[in-house]
Amino acid sequence: MDNASSGNTPKRKKEHLELCLTEKVAFKNKSNGLERYEFIHNAITALDPEKIDLSREFFGHRISYPFLISCMTGGTSEAENINQQLAVAANELNIPLGVGSQRQALENSHFAESYRVVRKNAPGIPILGNIGAAQLVQMSSLREIEYLVELIEAQAMVIHLNPLQELLQKGGDTNFSGLLEKIEWLSKNISVPVVAKEVGAGISKAAAKSLLEAGVRAIDVAGAGGTSWAGVEILRNKEDENSEFWDWGLPTSYCIREVRPLKDEYDFLLIASGGISSGMEIAKAIALGADMAASARIVLQKLHHEGITGVKELIVGWFDVVKKVMYLTGSARLEELQEQKLIKKEELY
Numbered sequence: 001m002d003n004a005s006s007g008n009t010p011k012r013k014k015e016h017l018e019l020c021l022t023e024k025v026a027f028k029n030k031s032n033g034l035e036r037y038e039f040i041h042n043a044i045t046a047l048d049p050e051k052i053d054l055s056r057e058f059f060g061h062r063i064s065y066p067f068l069i070s071c072m073t074g075g076t077s078e079a080e081n082i083n084q085q086l087a088v089a090a091n092e093l094n095i096p097l098g099v100g101s102q103r104q105a106l107e108n109s110h111f112a113e114s115y116r117v118v119r120k121n122a123p124g125i126p127i128l129g130n131i132g133a134a135q136l137v138q139m140s141s142l143r144e145i146e147y148l149v150e151l152i153e154a155q156a157m158v159i160h161l162n163p164l165q166e167l168l169q170k171g172g173d174t175n176f177s178g179l180l181e182k183i184e185w186l187s188k189n190i191s192v193p194v195v196a197k198e199v200g201a202g203i204s205k206a207a208a209k210s211l212l213e214a215g216v217r218a219i220d221v222a223g224a225g226g227t228s229w230a231g232v233e234i235l236r237n238k239e240d241e242n243s244e245f246w247d248w249g250l251p252t253s254y255c256i257r258e259v260r261p262l263k264d265e266y267d268f269l270l271i272a273s274g275g276i277s278s279g280m281e282i283a284k285a286i287a288l289g290a291d292m293a294a295s296a297r298i299v300l301q302k303l304h305h306e307g308i309t310g311v312k313e314l315i316v317g318w319f320d321v322v323k324k325v326m327y328l329t330g331s332a333r334l335e336e337l338q339e340q341k342l343i344k345k346e347e348l349y
C-alpha cells in the first residue's frame, strides 16, 4: 500500500513484507468476531457429501471455491517471486488472485514484470488489479489505469481504502478529497468492474452504501481481527505498541452483517476478509451473508514456509472443512448455508 513519497516505495514494500512474515502484526485485543457464532447442527441431514457444490461465479468465471487470495504485493524482486508462486497456486486451484498496489508499475516500467508474472503463470483465472484511493484521487486520465488492467489482463480493478494506515505512516497521504466522485467516474468509464476494499479496518454500512451508489460491483470488507496495518506502521515507526489505534476498526463479522442487507437494494459481490484463517471461519462468514471469503497474510506466511504446495494444501483443507459444515447443516449449495444456519454462542446456554 502506498503513500505520496514514491521514491521510498520499494523499501517500504520490503519492510511491509518482512514485518508481516516475522513480527506480531495481528490485532491485539480484537478478533474478527466469527468465534461468537456456531452452526445449528442438523440431525436429519440427508445430503450426499460428494454432491455438495462449492463452485461459484466470479465476474463471469466459474471458480472452484468461493475464495480469493487477497491483494498483497508487486514492485520488488521479492514481490515478483511471491506473485509468481501465488499465481501458480491460484491457477491450479482455479480461484481468483489479487495483485498488490500497481502504483509502482506506473512510476517505473522496470517494475511491470513483477505484476505481469501473475498473468503469465495464471492464464485461466480471474486476476484483480489494485490501486490505492490516495493515488486514484490524483489520477485524471483513464489511460493510466487501463494500462494497469492490460498489464495483467485483469478481470476487475480493486481500489484499496486505507485511511488509518496512511494516517499512521510517516509521510502518508491522507488527502482523499473527491474520492467518491473519482470512484464514480472510474466505475462508469473503466473497462472492468471496480471492487472496493479496506485493508483491515472494515467497511461500515454507510460507507458501503456510498460505494455502491458510486458504482462499485464488489465490496471486500477487510475487517478488523487479522492483520493490523496500524500495527505494521507503528512497528515501522518504532512507536509505542500500546497505541490505541493498533486495534482500531470494525470486526469482519460485524461488517458482513451490516453490509449484507444492502443486497436487497444493490447487485454486488460481498467478500469477507480480515483475519480469515480456517475453513470454519470461511463457512461462518458465508453463513453470515458473504458470497465468498479472502485471506492475505496467512497465505503469504504459508507460501514462505511451505511453498506452492503448502498454499494449495491449506486452501483445499479449508474447503474440506466447509464441505463438512455444509453436510452437517444440510446445505447442498453455498446459498443454502446462508439460510439461518448460525446461532450466537450465548443463545446456546
Ligand SMILES: Cc1cc2nc3c(=O)[nH]c(=O)nc-3n(C[C@H](O)[C@H](O)[C@H](O)COP(=O)(O)O)c2cc1C
Residues within 6 Å of the ligand: 001, 016, 017, 020, 070, 071, 072, 073, 099, 100, 101, 130, 158, 159, 160, 197, 198, 199, 200, 222, 225, 226, 227, 273, 274, 275, 276, 294, 295, 296, 297, 298, 300
Ligand atoms: C504483505 C501484505 C501486503 C499488502 N499489500 C496490499 C496492497 O498493496 N493492496 C491492498 O489492497 N491490500 C494489501 N494488503 C492487505 C490485504 O489485502 C488484506 O486486506 C489485509 O491484510 C487483511 O487481511 P488478513 O487479515 O487476511 O491479512 C496487504 C497485506 C499484506 C499481508
